[in-house]
Amino acid sequence: xxxxxxxxxxxxxxxxxxxxxxxxxxxxxxxxxxxxxxxxxxxxxxxxxxxxxxxxxxxxxxxxxxxxxxxxxxxxxxxxxxxxxxxxxxxxxxxxxxxxxxxxxxxxxxxxxxxxxxxxxxxxxxxxxxxxxxxxxxxxxxxxxxxxxxxxxxxxxxxxxxxxxxxxxxxxxxxxxxxxxxxxxxxxxxxxxxxxxxxxxxxxxxxxxxxxxxxxxxxxxxxxxxxxxxxxxxxxxxxxxxxxxxxxxxxxxxxxxxxxxxxxxxxxxxxxxxxxxxxxxxxxxxxxxxxxxxxxxxxxxxxxxxxxxxxxxxxxxxxxxxxxxxxxxxxxxxxxxxxxxxxxxxxxxxxxxxxxxxxxxxxxxxxxxxxxxxxxxxxxxxxxxxxxxxxxxxxxxxxxxxxxxxxxxxxxxxxxxxxxxxxxxxxxxxxxxxx
Amino acid sequence: xxxxxxxxxxxxxxxxxxxxxxxxxxxxxxxxxxxxxxxxxxxxxxxxxxxxxxxxxxxxxxxxxxxxxxxxxxxxxxxxxxxxxxxxxxxxxxxxxxxxxxxxxxxxxxxxxxxxxxxxxxxxxxxxxxxxxxxxxxxxxxxxxxxxxxxxxxxxxxxxxxxxxxxxxxxxxxxxxxxxxxxxxxxxxxxxxxxxxxxxxxxxxxxxxxxxxxxxxxxxxxxxxxxxxxxxxxxxxxxxxxxxxxxxxxxxxxxxxxxx
Numbered sequence: 001x002x003x004x005x006x007x008x009x010x011x012x013x014x015x016x017x018x019x020x021x022x023x024x025x026x027x028x029x030x031x032x033x034x035x036x037x038x039x040x041x042x043x044x045x046x047x048x049x050x051x052x053x054x055x056x057x058x059x060x061x062x063x064x065x066x067x068x069x070x071x072x073x074x075x076x077x078x079x080x081x082x083x084x085x086x087x088x089x090x091x092x093x094x095x096x097x098x099x100x101x102x103x104x105x106x107x108x109x110x111x112x113x114x115x116x117x118x119x120x121x122x123x124x125x126x127x128x129x130x131x132x133x134x135x136x137x138x139x140x141x142x143x144x145x146x147x148x149x150x151x152x153x154x155x156x157x158x159x160x161x162x163x164x165x166x167x168x169x170x171x172x173x174x175x176x177x178x179x180x181x182x183x184x185x186x187x188x189x190x191x192x193x194x195x196x197x198x199x200x201x202x203x204x205x206x207x208x209x210x211x212x213x214x215x216x217x218x219x220x221x222x223x224x225x226x227x228x229x230x231x232x233x234x235x236x237x238x239x240x241x242x243x244x245x246x247x248x249x250x251x252x253x254x255x256x257x258x259x260x261x262x263x264x265x266x267x268x269x270x271x272x273x274x275x276x277x278x279x280x281x282x283x284x285x286x287x288x289x290x291x292x293x294x295x296x297x298x299x300x301x302x303x304x305x306x307x308x309x310x311x312x313x314x315x316x317x318x319x320x321x322x323x324x325x326x327x328x329x330x331x332x333x334x335x336x337x338x339x340x341x342x343x344x345x346x347x348x349x350x351x352x353x354x355x356x357x358x359x360x361x362x363x364x365x366x367x368x369x370x371x372x373x374x375x376x377x378x379x380x381x382x383x384x385x386x387x388x389x390x391x392x393x394x395x396x397x398x399x400x401x402x403x404x405x406x407x408x409x410x411x412x413x414x415x416x417x418x419x420x421x422x423x424x425x426x427x428x429x430x431x432x433x434x435x
Numbered sequence: 436x437x438x439x440x441x442x443x444x445x446x447x448x449x450x451x452x453x454x455x456x457x458x459x460x461x462x463x464x465x466x467x468x469x470x471x472x473x474x475x476x477x478x479x480x481x482x483x484x485x486x487x488x489x490x491x492x493x494x495x496x497x498x499x500x501x502x503x504x505x506x507x508x509x510x511x512x513x514x515x516x517x518x519x520x521x522x523x524x525x526x527x528x529x530x531x532x533x534x535x536x537x538x539x540x541x542x543x544x545x546x547x548x549x550x551x552x553x554x555x556x557x558x559x560x561x562x563x564x565x566x567x568x569x570x571x572x573x574x575x576x577x578x579x580x581x582x583x584x585x586x587x588x589x590x591x592x593x594x595x596x597x598x599x600x601x602x603x604x605x606x607x608x609x610x611x612x613x614x615x616x617x618x619x620x621x622x623x624x625x626x627x628x629x630x631x632x633x634x635x636x637x638x639x640x641x642x643x644x645x646x647x648x649x650x651x652x653x654x655x656x657x658x659x660x661x662x663x664x665x666x667x668x669x670x671x672x673x674x675x676x677x678x679x680x681x682x683x684x685x686x687x688x689x690x691x692x693x694x695x
Binding site for chain 2: 044045046048049053054057060061064065066067068070107111115119125126127128129131138139142143145146149157158159160161163164166171172333
């Protein structure tokens, strides 16, 4: 005779992710029967809000999708619209947009590593708790986060929802003196960023390899930020306008974030996927620091994401220094644009992964249709697959509190951007026991 | 007051950018955590949504049936309730859906709209419970937050400027982008507090800090038409980040009617 017993366990909110949702776990006997990352972001319906708006309003609107990565949204949008209008803003704008992105990677990754992820790996409940024993490391993290914000402010006046970007370029030419002062601060921070890579590489991370498909942009010469082709660890190599032929979003009943699959399967975007696919695009000094840590990339250990983030902070710092060393004041901050009707595609590397946009615009410059695929909806199926493996490997006989902690840590490791995709995260474990 | 003052930071429909104003405080964040107990701030770690607190900060707008219940609970547990940002204070950019048929939108985006539980409108916190202090801005900044904490814990209301962005522009000696470049600047009706960031970058203000006190929206709307904007374009200037703030709701609606 089989009797079922369910022991629901609830944790109100999953902490240290940007937003809220639920994790549901159903355990029967010694096996996981079902894992669901429930996401109920109250839909803000941005794609519909954009319809009927002028193309020039798009960068300031899409920034509001995410306060942590507004630059990424602005970048995917302006690249999509400029490609549609057939506009090339030139190398001055191109360099400064890369600089702007460096700032966002630095602030977002530093925030994630220190305030959200490191407490997991060092055994604290949060950053305040951790700061008592690791004050120097927390200060270093806050410093790198602030430097990232300084870069964004140079080009955007403020770090959250910056106001400097427009279709065709920027609104403002930063004065040379300001750029020079920032350059000095960035150079002085190099030893800190190198120390950060070594610090994360020394974390006692669970050793578990998983099979997954990594997807990221790849550029002919650079580590990808604003440009490139979509490639994968399993042979994909397509232009960004082909995204919809290989990636399909569908709706799951348990989530308001659409799930995106690549050729019908879960896949990974974000720092680990990027680094795995673009190791040979790291500048030599960054590569050297990474190799000295002894952590081997490409890596199939999802927890190496935290090391990949630290490496990308160092990379962003190097790139920002390189760009600022060559900085000169341009006579104009951008070029004029003339709208024309058509469809434009933009794809850039947000801190959390590939961010794809498509806009249909009419001859008057009004948006008639928009489609936005954020990194977190792409990672959702992968997170569920990871949870299944990670919790099974960890051991389902662990107490609920320990299982919950391991589940939360597994999710946090993806740095899910819940404002792009989620709302309330609480954990429900249903234990179905067979007698 | 026994022990340290207790503070909570709650989130509804929003982008997280105003919570980031706390997380971007740097060294001051560490100081703040020594002065007050942050008992609920899910993004930063502590989780206790039902805690009784001295100050509850709320980011985000009300857009689901569950939100309504949740916000009433927060009100009951909080001595001061403070909204941070355009979403909590005016419904946010997503309040643009209040002008449209939101149910049809859900159907257009989601294959199975029956799974989505969403209200037809996105509304500010003050539409549902008493709010003690509203901090405007998309996003708010750290100065506003610290000033609010400091003043409220001393038992007084903080003082914030309600005048126009134009005043900040003059103080910064920024060149007027409307006069010099003919740009459709919203500064004459927008609340000061950002530091006139857009005009100082040579672009027109887009009203992310909401309406100023005694904003003469009709005079500005006429001026914008004088600059060559069609009524529909004038309406879009008012119906943007803070379309749910009534002076802007009405000013935009007047131009939409004129257009139709």
